[in-house]
Structures are given as C-alpha cells and as structure tokens.
Amino acid sequence: MMKIDYNEAADILKNCGNAYVLIHQSPDGDCVGAGHTIYHMFRAMGKKAKILCSDEISDRFAFIKKDYEDEDFEPDIIISADVADDKLLGSLREEYGDKVELCIDHHISNNGYAAKTLVNPDASATCxxxxxxIKILGIPVTGAMAACIYTGIATDTGCFKYENAGARCHEIAAELKRSVKINYARINRDMFDVKSIGRLKMEKSVIDIMEFYLDGKCTMICVTTDILDKMGVDAAELDGIAGLPLQVEGVEVGVTIKQRDENSYKISMRSANDVNVSDICAMLGGGGHIKAAGCLLHGTMDEVKKQIVDAVAKGLEQC
Ligand SMILES: [Mn+2]
Structure with a gap:
C-alpha cells in the first residue's frame, strides 16, 4: 500500500474516469454521506460514479438517496470510502477487495488493502x-453535497459530541451553514432524535432490566435469549443499546451482556469518562478502544457477571 496526501488524492479523482465507489457493510451516516459526496463530485466533473454496498442503505438516509441515480456502466477505477479494512466490504470483498485503487478514510486502523490510501486519523469523518x-479541486458545494458532508460529520461525532469532534469539523459545519442553505436542524433531528416506536419500547424494556453494581458506577444489561423473546426483538435490533447505561447519572462503565448460546455471552463495555474499558476487556480476553471495548465470556450468567464486576472494580481502582 502507498499512503498519499490530499493533493495526490485530488489529482487521482480529477484525472480518473468513471468510478465504482465501495462503502462498508452495515452502512452508517459517514460512509453513506461519503459515497454520495463522491457521486456528486463526479457529476460536477462530468463523470459517472456508482455506489456499491453489501447491505441495503436504510431509508433513514432517504434525504440523501433521493439525489442519487443508479446507472450501469463499466468502471475505470474502483474507489472505497470510509472502509478501514477489506473485510468490511462484506460480500463485495471477493470481487473488489484486491482491486481498490484509491481508498479515502479516517480510521487510524486502516489496513492498507488499497493500492493508494489517503487516511487522515485526525479527521472526524471521511466526509x-x-x-x-472538494476545496482543493474548487468544486462548488451544492445543497446535496452539503447534506451528505454534514450527515457524515454529525453522525461520526455523535452530533459534534464525541472527542473526535475537532476544531476543523466545527469550522466545516460553519462554512457549510454560511454558504449552503439547507435544513441542518432537520438532519440532526432525523439522525439523533427520531426513533421507531418499536425501538423506544425496546429501550424501555432494557431500562427495566438494568442492574447496578459498585456503588452505581457500573451498570449492566443482561439480555438472555428468554428476555429477547419476551421483548419480541431480534439480536440485530439491540445494536447501539450499549450506550444506554451511560446515560444514567454516576455511571462510569456500562456493560451489555448478550447471550449467544447456552453458555456463551458477548460483552460490550462503554466508558463514560476516564475508565479504560479496553484494559478491562483485555483482562477478560478481549479488547477494543479506550471508551468502547468487548469480549466473549463463557459460563453461567452469574459466573459471567461476577467476572465482569471483578474486572470493572480493578479498572475503576486504576483510575
Ligand atoms: Mn467514518
């Protein structure tokens, strides 16, 4: 792999022909926004781009999808956006995994599967x-592009809330708001406030089963297969609930235990402030990031809970 800078990436995008743009599986606001931004950039340069994703793009992003027209053509170049690892291409990996000529990304973990990679780990989002x-190429930013870029930055920073929301992403949001008049508040409402009634009811059930340990500093949600059946939701719908325990006042570590089968459990751990959950999960044979990590544990539910509480207690002591 070859790491390239902004100017080299801009040169490639300017001089290449029509492109396929690959985004990662389980598409989120950043890769959806990035893929569509490239599509609009290519249209502005009189070229074609087609977005490919192994999973369907949710209708939550209908306001982005409405400006996209899918066309069939043979690509001159394969580009990927926001895809840190070729494994994240899902079913597209077999056909395109080793054909990506340009990867544009912001993950420090990018594994260099593309021929040329522009990765800026200081950027909040690929968008x-x-x-x-876009600024280097002098392409005018349209309303459609502004919606994509804003969505990517807003979603990857949790609405400008996470630590990765650097000065530059605030500046870009300000530049967009100053120059392109679209309904940014509506994007935030749709991305962060609006939930299906099923999702809200699921959150209620999850709150009902929350357990507190270590003077309320550790919160646990234990989702057994029985409970899941009772809630009437499948495991995929539980995505994103790991953040829920952290909303409780005084909680430092939020733990979600999901039963996989009779004796094994998938653990997700989130840290509210300074506790390093990557270290805690490492004690339990897992790993991850400082504020979000996980592991797989075996045994009875009570044994698993005890192991977790002991490890979290050690983690809290080190803080
Ligand atoms: Mn991203």
Missing part, C-alpha cells in the same frame, strides 16, 4: 476528508 478535497 471531512472529502470536504478538503
């Missing part, structure tokens, strides 16, 4: 990286 390229 932030693309905004800089």
């Amino acid at each position: 932030e990286v693309l905004y800089e390229i």
